[in-house]
Amino acid sequence: MARAVSNKTKALNTAIAGTLGFLMFFPILWIAILAFKTEEDAIRAPLEVLFGSGWTFESFATVQARSDYFKHFSNSVIISVGSTFLGLLVAVPAAWAMAFVPAKHTKNVLMWMLSTKMLPPVGVLVPIYLMFRDFGLLDTRVGLVVVLMLINLPIIIWMLYTYFKEIPGEILEAARMDGASLREEVIYVLTPMAVPGIASTVLLNIILAWNEAFWTLNLTAAKAAPLTQFIASYSSPEGLFYAKLSAASLMAIAPILIMGWFSQKQLVRGLTFGAVK
Known part of the structure; x- marks a missing residue:
């Protein structure tokens, strides 16, 4: 009652x-x-x-004349969307294995993966910077896509694992009995049933990658600079130009605010997936 x-x-x-x-x-x-x-x-x-x-x-007008907004915008889109979907290619099979293949230490593995998000990024900046320098990945979109995918991968796997656990295993067993291969089981049975969860995972990780500042400021200079670098360029030794900095910030956050506004129903649905029995 x-x-x-x-x-x-x-x-x-x-x-x-x-x-x-x-x-x-x-x-x-x-x-x-x-x-x-x-x-x-x-x-x-x-x-x-x-x-x-x-x-x-x-x-x-001053911001646009000084900086190429659309170049930074396209870099942000490519980096955030690319890192998210690359992460999904790794996370979906990993989450499937953790959710449906019995294992004694699954929870411990998940907690260890999530604990890597608690590591201060500056602690691994030097080795990652040196690897990027040696492999020619500094100031490239490919490099940022890879590093942001790896950074957000624990969250993607954790969220997908939570959603997959809510799907009855009997459905997958029935698909196997009907002759579905492992690939067909994941693509044609599991994935469509977890669309709300996958959609919310995609939206959340695009937002996280879009807002990432530490790695984009340290691993880019001009060619692959996203909107976070675009905003930072308006902080100078001469001081802060509040109006121009605000204009640059508004131009940077407006796309993600609009996307979040129109996708809020899907995001809430996905984040509450499985919460009510």
Whole structure:
């Protein structure tokens, strides 16, 4: 029987949720406001910026004239999408094996894989940088696709393992009895049944790869520089140009915000896949 909740409690919960939501969204809102201001207006007091100055596209024009936004944008798309789908090629068979092949230490292996995400990236920067230098992968899309795939692979495998465990093993056994090979079982039976989970995994890892800054700043210079490098270029020894930095940041985060907005239903569905029996 569902527990009755008073209107007072509902109003309080709504107010708390609304406040937290506004606090989380406020930095994005403030960046969007400063992006349409001049540099002189951007350093004024907050209320004066909001109500006492006009709006302009000057910062966007300056950013585009100084930097090739579409080049950085295409690099971000190729790197984030490429690393995610390369990770899926490895993660789907790995998650299938962990979910449906009995093994004593599966949980320990998963925990060890996930623990690699807790390693400070700077701890392995030097060896990875030297390997990239020796193999000619510095400032290349291929190099970033590989390194971001390896970084996010534990999360991809963990999420897919969780979704695959919710699929009844009897269905796969029936497919084997009907003569399905291992490849056909994974591609034509398992994968279609886990589409919500796979979709949410893809979306989440594209976002993680899109927002990755540490590796993109240290392993690229100009040719393969994504939007994170594009934003960082507006921090200079002369100081921060708040309006231009905000314009560059807004141009960088807008695509991923739009994608997240239109795919939120699929993302929530996938993240709650198997949560309700």
